[in-house]
Amino acid sequence: MPSPHWSAPVAHAPVDAVVPLPGSKSMTNRALVLAALADAPSRIVRPLRSRDTDLMAGALRALGVDVADDSADWLVRPGDLTGPARVDVGLAGTVMRFLPPVAALASGEVAVDGDPRARERPMGPIITALRALGAVIDDGGRGALPFTVRGTGAVDGGEVTIDASGSSQLVSGLLLAAPRFEKGVQVRHEGPPVPSAPHLAMTVRMLRDAGAAVETEPDVWRVAPGTLRGGDREIEPDLSNAAQFLGAALVTGGRVTVPGWPTETTQPGDALRDLLTAMGAQVSHGPDGLTVRGGDGFHGLDADLREVGELTPVLAALAALADSPSRLTGIAHLRGHETDRLAALVTEINGLGGDVRELPDGLDIRPRPLRGGVFHTYDDHRMVMAAAVLGLAVPGVEVENPGTVGKTLPDFTELWASMLAPA
Numbered sequence: 128m129p130s131p132h133w134s135a136p137v138a139h140a141p142v143d144a145v146v147p148l149p150g151s152k153s154m155t156n157r158a159l160v161l162a163a164l165a166d167a168p169s170r171i172v173r174p175l176r177s178r179d180t181d182l183m184a185g186a187l188r189a190l191g192v193d194v195a196d197d198s199a200d201w202l203v204r205p206g207d208l209t210g211p212a213r214v215d216v217g218l219a220g221t222v223m224r225f226l227p228p229v230a231a232l233a234s235g236e237v238a239v240d241g242d243p244r245a246r247e248r249p250m251g252p253i254i255t256a257l258r259a260l261g262a263v264i265d266d267g268g269r270g271a272l273p274f275t276v277r278g279t280g281a282v283d284g285g286e287v288t289i290d291a292s293g294s295s296q297l298v299s300g301l302l303l304a305a306p307r308f309e310k311g312v313q314v315r316h317e318g319p320p321v322p323s324a325p326h327l328a329m330t331v332r333m334l335r336d337a338g339a340a341v342e343t344e345p346d347v348w349r350v351a352p353g354t355l356r357g358g359d360r361e362i363e364p365d366l367s368n369a370a371q372f373l374g375a376a377l378v379t380g381g382r383v384t385v386p387g388w389p390t391e392t393t394q395p396g397d398a399l400r401d402l403l404t405a406m407g408a409q410v411s412h413g414p415d416g417l418t419v420r421g422g423d424g425f426h427g428l429d430a431d432l433r434e435v436g437e438l439t440p441v442l443a444a445l446a447a448l449a450d451s452p453s454r455l456t457g458i459a460h461l462r463g464h465e466t467d468r469l470a471a472l473v474t475e476i477n478g479l480g481g482d483v484r485e486l487p488d489g490l491d492i493r494p495r496p497l498r499g500g501v502f503h504t505y506d507d508h509r510m511v512m513a514a515a516v517l518g519l520a521v522p523g524v525e526v527e528n529p530g531t532v533g534k535t536l537p538d539f540t541e542l543w544a545s546m547l548a549p550a
């Protein structure tokens with residue numbers, strides 16, 4: 128039986144490594160949905176293989192889509208969407224928000240459930256919106272998982288207003304399936320700002336690449352009814368999962384290169400270039416990829432992370448090791464992520480002797496000397512990654528349930544060890 132804890136390795140020298148990363152979770156799960164709704168087969172080239180993407184593939188298979196392995200690629204052959212089916216969304220935000228609109232297009236009942244924590248993540252606005260668009264959903268009045276989508280084989284579509292301040296995925300889910308709605312969709316957001324703007328741009332870009340007609344204006348998205356094309360869809364490396372590796376260059380005063388960094392992308396991880404530069408890194412982008420070099424120490428960060436919330440755990444860990452305080456704001460919605468990430472980061476970093484305070488919409492982080500101890504991870508892959516960053520500089524960080532990285536990066540501890548191995 129594997130050890131329940133992972134001893135995060137201390138870096139005894141500056142890292143000097145090239146770290147190739149698997150594909151983007153966000154792009155892979157969008158590509159799977161678009162391929163499943165297309166009018167012809169698709170090849171998803173270099174998809175991420177992880178719990179979240181396997182769950183999406185499994186959910187689509189349950190509805191009648193053929194998703195087959197072809198060496199490292201996935202071949203997707205769309206079919207009639209049918210129930211009855213049971214869908215497990217695990218703890219994947221992309222599956223719990225992107226799959227129900229697809230299930231509404233199926234004929235037959237689709238029962239949707241996930242991990243215990245999945246039942247607490249925001250779902251109410253998309254359930255209400257889908258009903259307004261013509262879907263029948265039985266959620267026992269909970270406005271949350273579990274629920275049953277009673278598909279009739281078609282969704283009317285039309286205009287809907289939604290409060291998506293809890294998650295951008297509430298909008299993305301409606302848009303991705305909308306070309307197959309009879310009237311398409313117009314989604315209008317009303318409420319506090321929608322987070323994760325790059326992920327919405329990713330949805331729009333991938334829909335357009337598949338042939339959909341999409342128009343946007345601030346807080347309004349329109350998708351016309353139409354046919355989605357099949358074909359090849361190449362998946363970029365997951366730039367959010369680059370955060371901990373590039374951060375290791377800062378912590379150790381070393382150098383890390385992530386190959387295949389796109390010159391232009393909708394991934395929020397691209398913001399690491401500016402964020403790590405603001406913390407004192409030297410960042411260069413060339414044919415070899417993106418290279419981050421650290422020097423003698425690095426600084427805190429004063430940043431609004433609303434658009435790039437998923438980078439927060441690793442940035443907070445870096446901030447706890449910096450030479451000046453940090454203030455990270457715009458991230459109240461992280462309370463609805465895999466765990467309440469604001470509370471988790473406060474508890475766990477302070478548990479090692481840190482000084483992190485929770486703000487209404489973020490974190491105040493004052494660096495202090497840290498000591499070893501158990502770092503709990505709350506089924507949150509990014510808490511493991513944050514702990515790994517702290518462990519580079521703090522001996523004795525024992526990370527609970529490291530296997531939870533399987534959500535997006537099953538090989539994380541192996542990649543971390545090879546990054547730290549002498550060249």
Ligand SMILES: O=C(O)C1=C[C@@H](OP(=O)(O)O)[C@@H](O)[C@H](O)C1
Nearest residue numbers: 153294295296322323326436437
């Ligand atoms: O659409 C996506 O692929 C994602 C959107 C974001 O969700 P939120 O807007 O809920 O933060 C992000 O945090 C998540 O990891 C992936």
Ligand SMILES: C=C(OP(=O)(O)O)C(=O)O
Nearest residue numbers: 218219220221437464465
């Ligand atoms: C918030 C995240 O995931 P999810 O897609 O489950 O929302 C994340 O990966 O940081």
